[in-house]
Amino acid sequence: MNDSTGKAIQVEGVCKRYGHVSAVNDVSFDVRHGEFVSLLGPSGCGKTTTLRMIAGFVMASDGHIRINGRDVTYLPPEKREVGFVFQNYALWPHMTVAENVAFGLKLRKRDKAFIRNKVEESLAVTGLSGFEGRLPRQLSGGQQQRVALARALALEPQLLLMDEPLSNLDRALRVAMRRELKKLQQRLNMTTLYVTHDQEEALSMSDRVVIMSGGEIVRVARPLEVYEDPQSEFVADFVGTTNFFDGIVSDIGEGVATVKVGETLTLRVGNRISAAPGSAVRVLLRPERVRILAERREGANMLAARVDFIEYYGPTLRYTVALPGGEALFVEAHDIHGSAQIGETVWLSIEPDHFRLIDRKGAPAS
Amino acid sequence: MKARNAALLLAPAALALTIFVILPLMWVVRTSFNHTVDGAYMVSAFTFENYTRFLGSGWYLVNTLWFSIRVAILTTAISVLLGYPVALYIAGTRGVQRNVLMTMVLSPLLIGLVTLVYGWIVIFRGGGLLNSLMIALRVYDEPVRYMWDLKGVVILLVYIGMPYIVLSLLDSIERINPSFVEAARNVGASRWRAFWSITFPLTMPGLYAGLVIVFTLNFSAFAVPLMVGATDTQMIGLVIYREALLNNDLPFASSLSVIMIAANATILLGMSFLFGKLILNRLEAKR
Ligand SMILES: Nc1ncnc2c1ncn2[C@@H]1O[C@H](COP(=O)(O)OP(=O)(O)OP(=O)(O)O)[C@@H](O)[C@H]1O
Ligand SMILES: [Mg+2]
Numbered sequence: 016m017n018d019s020t021g022k023a024i025q026v027e028g029v030c031k032r033y034g035h036v037s038a039v040n041d042v043s044f045d046v047r048h049g050e051f052v053s054l055l056g057p058s059g060c061g062k063t064t065t066l067r068m069i070a071g072f073v074m075a076s077d078g079h080i081r082i083n084g085r086d087v088t089y090l091p092p093e094k095r096e097v098g099f100v101f102q103n104y105a106l107w108p109h110m111t112v113a114e115n116v117a118f119g120l121k122l123r124k125r126d127k128a129f130i131r132n133k134v135e136e137s138l139a140v141t142g143l144s145g146f147e148g149r150l151p152r153q154l155s156g157g158q159q160q161r162v163a164l165a166r167a168l169a170l171e172p173q174l175l176l177m178d179e180p181l182s183n184l185d186r187a188l189r190v191a192m193r194r195e196l197k198k199l200q201q202r203l204n205m206t207t208l209y210v211t212h213d214q215e216e217a218l219s220m221s222d223r224v225v226i227m228s229g230g231e232i233v234r235v236a237r238p239l240e241v242y243e244d245p246q247s248e249f250v251a252d253f254v255g256t257t258n259f260f261d262g263i264v265s266d267i268g269e270g271v272a273t274v275k276v277g278e279t280l281t282l283r284v285g286n287r288i289s290a291a292p293g294s295a296v297r298v299l300l301r302p303e304r305v306r307i308l309a310e311r312r313e314g315a316n317m318l319a320a321r322v323d324f325i326e327y328y329g330p331t332l333r334y335t336v337a338l339p340g341g342e343a344l345f346v347e348a349h350d351i352h353g354s355a356q357i358g359e360t361v362w363l364s365i366e367p368d369h370f371r372l373i374d375r376k377g378a379p380a381s
Numbered sequence: 382m383k384a385r386n387a388a389l390l391l392a393p394a395a396l397a398l399t400i401f402v403i404l405p406l407m408w409v410v411r412t413s414f415n416h417t418v419d420g421a422y423m424v425s426a427f428t429f430e431n432y433t434r435f436l437g438s439g440w441y442l443v444n445t446l447w448f449s450i451r452v453a454i455l456t457t458a459i460s461v462l463l464g465y466p467v468a469l470y471i472a473g474t475r476g477v478q479r480n481v482l483m484t485m486v487l488s489p490l491l492i493g494l495v496t497l498v499y500g501w502i503v504i505f506r507g508g509g510l511l512n513s514l515m516i517a518l519r520v521y522d523e524p525v526r527y528m529w530d531l532k533g534v535v536i537l538l539v540y541i542g543m544p545y546i547v548l549s550l551l552d553s554i555e556r557i558n559p560s561f562v563e564a565a566r567n568v569g570a571s572r573w574r575a576f577w578s579i580t581f582p583l584t585m586p587g588l589y590a591g592l593v594i595v596f597t598l599n600f601s602a603f604a605v606p607l608m609v610g611a612t613d614t615q616m617i618g619l620v621i622y623r624e625a626l627l628n629n630d631l632p633f634a635s636s637l638s639v640i641m642i643a644a645n646a647t648i649l650l651g652m653s654f655l656f657g658k659l660i661l662n663r664l665e666a667k668r
Contacts, residue, residue, distance in 0.1 A: 072563045092566040099567045105560035109582050109663050118578070119568030150663060170568060 022084070023048050023174055023206040024069060029078035031064050038064045040230040041078070046208055051200055053217035054210045056227035057253065062210040063102075065227070066176050069208065070099050082174060098167030098175040102182060104159045106151035112138070112162050113147035119170045137169040140199065157188050164196075168203075175200070178210045193220060214254045218242060226250055244371060251299050251371070258344050260298040264290050271315070271367050274298055279340040283315040285367030296372045302345040304369035307334060307355065308362040316365040320344065322355050336361065413635035423632050431636035441620075446644060449617040452531075453600035456538040460595055461588065463539065464546035471547070472554040487548075489541045498537070498608045505533050505609075533609040534616075538599045545598075546591040553587025554580070585660045593649055600645055617641050 024046040031039040039061040046052045054062040067073045069080055071092035079088050087095050106115050113134050120130045138144050141161040151159055160180060167175060180196075181189045197220045200207050211217050217224050218238040226234040226241065226249075234241060234250050245251035248259065262276035274282045274296060282298060290296055311317060323343070324335035334346040334355070346363065355361045416426035435441045471482050489497060504510040505527035512524040527533040557580060565575035603618030610619065617637060625634035 070563075070567060072566070091571075092563065093569045093571055096569075097567070099564070101560050101564060103558065103560060105558060105564040107561055107564070107579055109660055118565070118570075122569040122574065166564075166568065 021047055023050070023082065024208060025079075025081040025084075026065070026069065027079045027081070029065070029068060029080060030076045031061070031068060031073065032076045037230055039068070042227070042230075042232055043078075044225050044232060044235055046206055048206055049204045050222045051197070051207045051209065051220060053221040053224045054208065054227060055214060055217040055224050055254075056212065058212060060227045061230040062212070062227055063178055066178050066208065066210050070097055070176055071095050096170075096172060096174075098170060098172035100160075100163050100167055100175070100177040100180045102179040104151075104163040106159055106162055106166070108151050110150075111147065112143065112149050112151070112154070112165075115151070115162055116166050116169045119166070123170075133169050137165040140168060141165040142195075156183055157192065160184060160192065168199075173206060175205050175207045176210075177207065179212070180209075181216065182211070182213070189216075196220070218254070226253070228253075245299065246371075247373060248297065248299075256302055256345055256347075258300040258302060260300070260342065262296060262298055264292050264294050264296055267292055274372075276342070277340045280318070280338060280342060282365075282370065283367045284370040284372060285315075290372065290374065294374065296374055299371040299373065300344075300365065300369065302333065302347040303331075304365065305344070305346045306364040307346050307348050308364055309355070311362050312364065314364045315367045316363075318363045318365070320361055320363050322357050322359050322361060325355075325357060334361075336363070409635045409638050412631050413639050415632040415635075417630050417632050423630075431633045432640070434633065435637060435640060444613070445615050445617050445620050446640070448615060449600055449641075450644070450648070452535065452538070452614075452616060453596050453602075456535055456542060456599045457592060457596045459535070459539045460542040460546045461592070464543045464591070465550060465588075467543070468547045468550035468554060472551055487544050490544050494541075494604055495608075497541075498605075501533070501537060501540075501609070502528060505536075528609065529611045530609075531611065531614050534602075534606050534614050537605045537609055538602060541605070542595040542599060545594045546588075549587040549591035549594070550584055551587070553584040557583045582660050583664070585656060586664060589652070589656045589661065592652065596648070596652075597645055600648075601641055 251257040262274040320336035
């Protein structure tokens, strides 16, 4: 069952063209057994197309797809034995919940008792016991979502593909289902490829995240790496909020470099600098990595700033501040009490290690 | 306020319905109980003689009522068998190809019936297109009689019925979310199996609508049997026409009309029950 490579899915140089439009372009990645991998990217970047090629609903124009080592590129969907959960659930409207779940088992000619048990079990796992006789239209969105999941799980697939399964649910339910889904995936140790454009979902559920943009993969990494070390402007901007500064490396010292940004701003930047003095770099800074202080203290980077705007988000406050050179900066803070007022001058303290550098063309400079 | 506006908007339709359907229908029902004096005028009466004349006659029951039902079932069934694949095919086309196909399918409705029948005469004749083709293909050796024969009636009713079947099916097919079929394929259904388990049941509303229209049209058909039929194609609509306009026996024609409407209503009710039980009750939201 498990091949020697330990890979559940191998996508190798896969392309999909629609006429002159290239929806997916030379995409390669692997999913290991038991792994939860997300495909993350903005709308229209080719996530669904990639997933549908793996399921066999669309044929790749180029490249190869392997499932458990077997080349399935030209195999029809019914021969691929993968579970699929659709964004719109795609429950068959003329079948009851139980019939929806049982359909695949009936096709496999399992005996009646087995099917009844399996349906019962799948519905129990997804918290739907008692809904057997309902029709899809008699269910809420969240319940329909569970039926779609139960339908896939009943066949005990080695591989589960999901296309934004939670995107039609309200926020509270989405967060709850996200956890349930993750727990279930871990309990069944089910290899999962999950499409989403919701970064929170991708970061919180995945073992690894595949970030796509314009039909291509821009990054494959663990959630922590993706967030803490985006390595490209696109990733930094798409996953979370990021402040950017364009500057020139003026001096390199012991693990700390000096970057001059414009006329007035000098940043002391730590962390794996390999850029030569004089090279143009882009400095990235997460808003929550900035500490906001009422008075000046000692520190590597201590910048005066004027508060221009304050947004209250509940758990956090977001300040928009202006540096003396005119640069605008987002700062996110947790301490709601004793917060600064609009128009006041505050001090920003930034640890050198909290900056990330990329070169101006967007590639990592470290 | 809203209800009042709706009532106002409905008023013209309601008025037209009353004047052109309900009042004539009431008149027909009333007339069906009148008495006809030989020499062709009717006197007001309340008699069941027109009904017993039809229902008491084995000949009428078999050769008119039952015959009409059989022709309607046969032609509707053939229209469905031919129309279903056509609708499926058209659903998969786009642009120019689709427009051409749609025009072809709808042509029987676009061309007037008389023109249509004359066109078919050219096709049906002894040495006409159909016979030449069939003989060339060695389906049979001698020319077959289509014109002024049941065969011609059936072919024409099928031809005219097809557009209704195709249109209503097409509507149903295009309402089906493509991911329904994908979901079926995903859990292991072949194309064929996915069609029978998912697509086909979900087209039942369209099929049902088409059946109701075509069955009703063909059961009560009169122009086609009149123009193409033989002396033994006594379809009930044709008999009504003859009794009313040629024999001037309005009471008998009226009773036949009432019987025709009642028979049609009974059959449609049965069909509605059957389809409801089979599938439609599941698809339609309960009010
Ligand atoms: N059948 C098709 N014909 C032509 N172009 C298509 C087709 N399907 C997808 N595309 C194009 O391919 C690109 C990728 O589409 P895809 O559905 O994979 O995006 P996505 O990443 O899933 O986006 P979203 O987050 O909005 O669902 C889009 O530009 C889309 O317009
Ligand atoms: Mg998508």
